[in-house]
Amino acid sequence: MVDACMLLLRRLLLIVFCALAGCQTHDPVYRPVATEDFDRTLASWRKTRGGHDIQPLSKQQIIEAAENMLLMQRADGGWPQSTHPLRHLNPDERERFLANKNRRDSNFRHHNGFPQVFYLSHVYLQTGDVRYRNSAREGIKWVVASQFYNGGWPREPSTGQQVIDTRVTLEALIFLRKIAAGKMPYGYIPYDARRKVAEAVRKGDEWLLRVQQAHDGRKAVWARAYDLQTSEPLAHEGVEVPAMDAVLGVDIVRYLMAIERPPAAVVQAVEGAVEWYRHYSLQQWQVRESSDKQTLPARSRTFLSGPNVWSRYYDTHQYQPLSNNASELTLEARDWFAGKSNTAWYGKWATKLLREDYPRWRKKNVPEPITTNL
DSSP: OHHHHHHHHHHHHHHHHHHHHHHHHSOOOOOOOOOGGGHHHHHHHHHHHTTOOOOBOOTTOHHHHHHHHHHHOOTTSOOOSSOOOSBOOOHHHHHHHHHTTTOOOOOOGGGOSHHHHHHHHHHHHHHOOHHHHHHHHHHHHHHHHTSOTTSOOOSOGGGOOOEEEHHHHHHHHHHHHHHHTTOTTOTTSOHHHHHHHHHHHHHHHHHHHHHOOEETTEEOOOBSEEETTTOOEEOBTTBSSOEEEHHHHHHHHHHHHTSSSOOHHHHHHHHHHHHHHHHOSHHHHHHHHHHHOSSOOGGGSSOOOSSOOEESEEETTTOOBOOSSSSOHHHHHHHHHTTSOOOTTEEOTTHHIIIIIHHHHHHHHSOOOOOOOO
16 A cells, blocks of 8 residues: 555656656747837838738747847947838848948837837846847937937937937837836836936927927927927928928827826926817818908818818918818818818817817816805
8 A cells, every 4th residue: 555655656746847847848938029119110111122021920939029129220229210120031131230230320210219129128028138138228328319409309310410300209208208217118227227318308398398389479289390400390201391290299299298297388388289279170270261351262162060170280380271282271171071082181180189188187287276255
């Protein structure tokens, strides 16, 4: 009986030992890392490569993707445009990336640079491999070093162009604010480094508030590009004249509303932009134009009805809605309402901001004044 028990015990110990040994021989299983932030840069890559066949990496192959990002990273800490690291690279491509390591072509086009740092940080936390940590930290240093002296960011730092890209500046601020706060996955960043990041955020916020467009003493929204020296709005790709960007403005307002315990300057900027959206939908603009002029302009003869809609771009001097062709603006917008046009120059971008986001923010951050009945 004793021998049988001992034999059974030995078998159980053998099973446990084999199980433990087997666990050690299996490859570790990693959690997938979110890749949605790569969408814009990958779309640009596909557009430039046409029908190029690729072998995409699986979501679990985070090591392979991180290794690609290490290979593609330039010596200055940034990444060149449209590299698509989420795929298998052939030997020739690897050789080219190695040969071009010192090229100064890192840029922020199509949200480039920020998702790589996010991805590498997650992989470092899962693997403990300091190469990924160091690469991510070099990427953060590159973002901070690319900031202009006045707080804005260029789209292509290496070109030396004295143009501030407002979209890139907003994306850099959103990215750096998370790092300064030590949010996931950036808790490993040392305090001294986070303090430098916080200073870059402070400068960037001040620039955003400083260049917010104004007309007749009222704050409005923001232009897509500004001259570094004069802070005057500039034309940019897709628009031939300096113009305010209504879509970008909504995104900036949401960024400002996310600031905890906002100072008075931030509150004023949000209030001013919201008031501008209320007054400069195409419908409100039509009513104002028709009341200001005895003869209704040709472009406004057809009144728009239905939910408020905004033009994508507005003139920076008179807040004139811009059209993407020579047709009458409101007729073109009416076609958009009717589904006869798919132009991206009109949309309901500020609707949710005005109806839901702003009232919630105001209730939290702008308490109603206390009144007393005498």
